[in-house]
Amino acid sequence: MEDLSSYFFHMLYLAKTVHDNPRLKKGWPSFNSIPLDEDAFYELSMELAVSIFEDTSSYYNEESGIETWVLSDPMVDRFCELCARLETEKGLEEGINPYRRNAEQVIHEGFRLNSYSYDYGWRLSAGDRGRWCVLFFSNEEFYGLEELPMAFMEILDGFQELNRQLEAVLGLNKIVPIYSMPNEWKEAA
Amino acid sequence: MKLNLKLLSTRFSQAKEQLYVPDDGVNPYLLEHILRPNLEGEFLRLGDIDFDAFEADDVPALEEYYDRLYKTSQNLAQFAQTVARVPPAPKAARVFC
Numbered sequence: 151m152e153d154l155s156s157y158f159f160h161m162l163y164l165a166k167t168v169h170d171n172p173r174l175k176k177g178w179p180s181f182n183s184i185p186l187d188e189d190a191f192y193e194l195s196m197e198l199a200v201s202i203f204e205d206t207s208s209y210y211n212e213e214s215g216i217e218t219w220v221l222s223d224p225m226v227d228r229f230c231e232l233c234a235r236l237e238t239e240k241g242l243e244e245g246i247n248p249y250r251r252n253a254e255q256v257i258h259e260g261f262r263l264n265s266y267s268y269d270y271g272w273r274l275s276a277g278d279r280g281r282w283c284v285l286f287f288s289n290e291e292f293y294g295l296e297e298l299p300m301a302f303m304e305i306l307d308g309f310q311e312l313n314r315q316l317e318a319v320l321g322l323n324k325i326v327p328i329y330s331m332p333n334e335w336k337e338a339a
Numbered sequence: 340m341k342l343n344l345k346l347l348s349t350r351f352s353q354a355k356e357q358l359y360v361p362d363d364g365v366n367p368y369l370l371e372h373i374l375r376p377n378l379e380g381e382f383l384r385l386g387d388i389d390f391d392a393f394e395a396d397d398v399p400a401l402e403e404y405y406d407r408l409y410k411t412s413q414n415l416a417q418f419a420q421t422v423a424r425v426p427p428a429p430k431a432a433r434v435f436c
Contacts, residue, residue, distance in 0.1 A: 153409070154377060159402040162373065162388075166398065169390035182386025186377070 157188040160296050164194055167300065191296070198299040202306060203284075219286040221302065225309045229253060230274055230282045232316035239320070244275055249312055256308030257284060260301045265294025342425045360411050365404045368392035374401060 168181065184190050200206045203221040210217045233249055236242065244250055253274060261270045271285040284305060286298070317323045362370055368389065376383060 154374075154405060156402065158377065159398055159405070162369075162401075163395055163398040165385050165388070166390055166393070166395045170395070182384065184385045186373075186383045186385060186388070 155188055157191040157296075158186065161186055161188075161191040161194060164191075164198060164296065164299060167303075168194075168198060171303070195296045195299060199295070199302060202299060202302040205281075215290045217288050217292075219288075221284040221286065221305075222281050223306060223309075225306055225313065226274070226282050226284065228313050229309050229316070230276070232313060232320065233274075234276050236316060236320060249316055250274065253309065253312055256312070257305055260305035260308065261286070263294045263297045263301060265292055265297060267291040268294070340425055341428070342422060360404070360408045362404055364400055366393045366397040366401065369397055369401045370404075374405060 165181075165184075165186070184194060200208075203223040203226075205222040206219065208217055208219045229249075233244070233247055236249070237244060237247055254272070257270065257272055261268070267289045269287040271287075272283070273280065273285070274282050314323070369392075372392075373383070373388065
């Protein structure tokens with residue numbers, strides 16, 4: 151009997167995830183020709199990880215051995231714009247905007263990985279320089295590459311849901327808002 | 340170590356014909372079209388797979404089944420090795436079969 155490594159099953163699971171997500175599969179013309187084996191697993195994981203956020207770049211620091219992933223996407227930009235708009239309209243400080251806290255929670259939950267030797271962060275404030283983004287840091291002992299595509303997808307889906315809620319509370323769509331915006335927040339701010 | 344081949348043969352013939360590793364709860368498509376061909380050394384590409392025939396949650400169940408199957412095959416191989424190592428011994432008196 152052939153000895154199949156766990157990568158075979160991880161690969162099958164990842165491929166199913168890609169197949170079920172039209173957004174991912176659309177941009178992947180070579181999908182059908184990828185072999186179902188261990189060698190292709192790393193390739194698929196990496197290609198998938200870099201294809202979820204619209205702009206993904208990574209930088210490797212040879213001195214520290216740390217790789218930094220910078221994840222930007224129009225969905226994240228939209229979230230920050232909607233937050234800024236809400237804060238202006240309601241006179242809120244960033245620190246008491248529940249949608250910002252929820253975004254942080256989305257990122258925390260998305261990056262609950264089984265692997266170790268990683269960290270993450272974000273630049274979502276109006277005061278942050280450069281493009282708004284989510285950051286992921288891994289060092290040489292990080293072995294959870296296959297977990298990143300799902301983590302990135304969960305985070306981006308979380309931003310999409312928060313944008314829907316923000317648009318509702320700002321009256322930009324017809325969905326009933328989850329949070330009512332009490333006047334006390336304006337006074338507290 | 341002595342091995343009674345006649346008794347072993349009797350036990351084998353008395354054994355019920357059934358799957359030693361039950362495949363209950365395993366998606367039949369994954370079993371027949373993905374796992375079995377791979378165990379037989381057949382090479383598959385993602386384009387060969389009908390992804391609508393199973394759910395993502397079926398994959399961990401398939402992996403658990405494979406682990407049980409692999410463990411069983413290892414045990415069987417070990418048993419076969421043990422049998423093969425038993426040296427043949429002559430009977431004390433001549434016997435006609």
